[in-house]
Amino acid sequence: MTYGLQPPEKGDSHPATRAGLSPQAALEDARRRLVRYAVKLVWNRADAEEIVQDAFKIAATRGVGLRDEHFEPWMFRTTGQLCLNHRRKRRPESLDTWIESSTTRTPLDAAMDVERLESLRAGVERLPDQQRIALTLRCIEQFDYARVAEIMAISESAVRAHVHQARRKLADTLGDPRDS
Amino acid sequence: MTADCDHFNRRIDDWLDGTLEDADRSRIDAHLAACSSCASMAAAERRMATDLSMLNDVGNRIAHQGVAAPPESTPRRRLNPVRIAAALAILVGGGYAAIHFATRTPSVNDSSDIAANVEESGPIKTTFMMPRDDTRMSVRMPSDNPRVHIVWLYDTAPAVAAVDSPVENEGEGPGPATPHVKPS
Numbered sequence: 001m002t003y004g005l006q007p008p009e010k011g012d013s014h015p016a017t018r019a020g021l022s023p024q025a026a027l028e029d030a031r032r033r034l035v036r037y038a039v040k041l042v043w044n045r046a047d048a049e050e051i052v053q054d055a056f057k058i059a060a061t062r063g064v065g066l067r068d069e070h071f072e073p074w075m076f077r078t079t080g081q082l083c084l085n086h087r088r089k090r091r092p093e094s095l096d097t098w099i100e101s102s103t104t105r106t107p108l109d110a111a112m113d114v115e116r117l118e119s120l121r122a123g124v125e126r127l128p129d130q131q132r133i134a135l136t137l138r139c140i141e142q143f144d145y146a147r148v149a150e151i152m153a154i155s156e157s158a159v160r161a162h163v164h165q166a167r168r169k170l171a172d173t174l175g176d177p178r179d180s
Numbered sequence: 181m182t183a184d185c186d187h188f189n190r191r192i193d194d195w196l197d198g199t200l201e202d203a204d205r206s207r208i209d210a211h212l213a214a215c216s217s218c219a220s221m222a223a224a225e226r227r228m229a230t231d232l233s234m235l236n237d238v239g240n241r242i243a244h245q246g247v248a249a250p251p252e253s254t255p256r257r258r259l260n261p262v263r264i265a266a267a268l269a270i271l272v273g274g275g276y277a278a279i280h281f282a283t284r285t286p287s288v289n290d291s292s293d294i295a296a297n298v299e300e301s302g303p304i305k306t307t308f309m310m311p312r313d314d315t316r317m318s319v320r321m322p323s324d325n326p327r328v329h330i331v332w333l334y335d336t337a338p339a340v341a342a343v344d345s346p347v348e349n350e351g352e353g354p355g356p357a358t359p360h361v362k363p364s
Contacts, residue, residue, distance in 0.1 A: 035243050036239065036240055036243040039243040040235065040236065040239040043239070045243055048243065093242050113234070116231060117231055117234060117238070121235060135232075140232050140239065141236065142236060164193050167193070171228065174228070
């Protein structure tokens with residue numbers, strides 16, 4: 001597996017600092033996006049924040065910083081790996097409180113949404129690691145294939161294959177429409 | 181399974197992403213109109229893509245909880261623990277205060293000026309007064325703050341000093357109620 005916590009090669013400055021953000025603001029910006037990503041793997045904000053904190057600690061001990069061109073992909077890769085290795089301390093958030101507000105339809109629709117999304121979430125968690133990461137980055141976070149490939153340190157076609165297999169597997173576990 | 185079904189299966193991810201070439205897209209659109217099996221699979225895939233993006237929204241909301249507002253309108257109205265705590269604090273505090281005021285003698289009698297000042301000061305949003313004979317109690321409760329401040333407008337310590345002072349300050353007349361050391 002290409003997943004490793006290897007420091008990226010030194011390179012140009014981070015896009016955020018190039019965009020004129022102060023290092024402090026750039027780090028905070030990165031932290032927020034990493035927490036968002038980690039939440040979609042562990043589904044608990046407190047756990048996600050701890051994981052991202054650990055990722056920053058690893059970065060600090062390895063001298064990885066904003067000046068590294070691949071800082072952010074590296075942080076995403078490390079955070080993803082920590083999430084996969086994560087031993088759950090807290091229960092994942094139940095989705096019902098978070099879905100209700102997004103639907104203005106009937107309570108029955110909301111309940112069906114919750115049930116469908118809960119089983120989809122469980123299905124994603126059962127996927128093999130690489131497929132789960134690829135699907136989370138591409139279909140949930142909605143990063144483009146090039147960015148996912150950079151984060152996972154694999155080729156774009158490999159990402160496509162993982163995403164395709166993940167979708168097929170989810171369709172199988174959640175009920176193949178061709179059977180109905 | 182026809183060649184078109186196979187073609188759709190291979191290109192389904194690009195079809196979902198909307199990144200197909202025109203020729204491919206029209207071939208797939210034509211096939212989906214004709215093949216019910218692929219059409220139902222296409223519908224399910226679309227549904228899954230929508231659900232995955234809903235999971236994204238939910239995840240973002242969970243990540244931002246405490247920063248942004250959590251779910252705005254929940255159909256089930258829940259009792260707000262902060263409000264319950266505030267109400268309890270007022271009940272308990274008020275009851276305690278009533279007993280306290282009834283059983284103890286306040287040492288500061290002209291507290292009305294202080295109370296008036298408290299009532300008017302700064303960020304206090306809700307204040308109610310509980311006047312009692314020659315003293316007052318003011319309870320401050322900023323509406324967006326769960327803490328309830330109860331301001332006692334008299335000093336409870338001099339009650340002890342009052343017991344000691346006849347001994348300590350014997351013959352010296354009224355003096356400070358602070359501890360005195362007997363001259364050796």
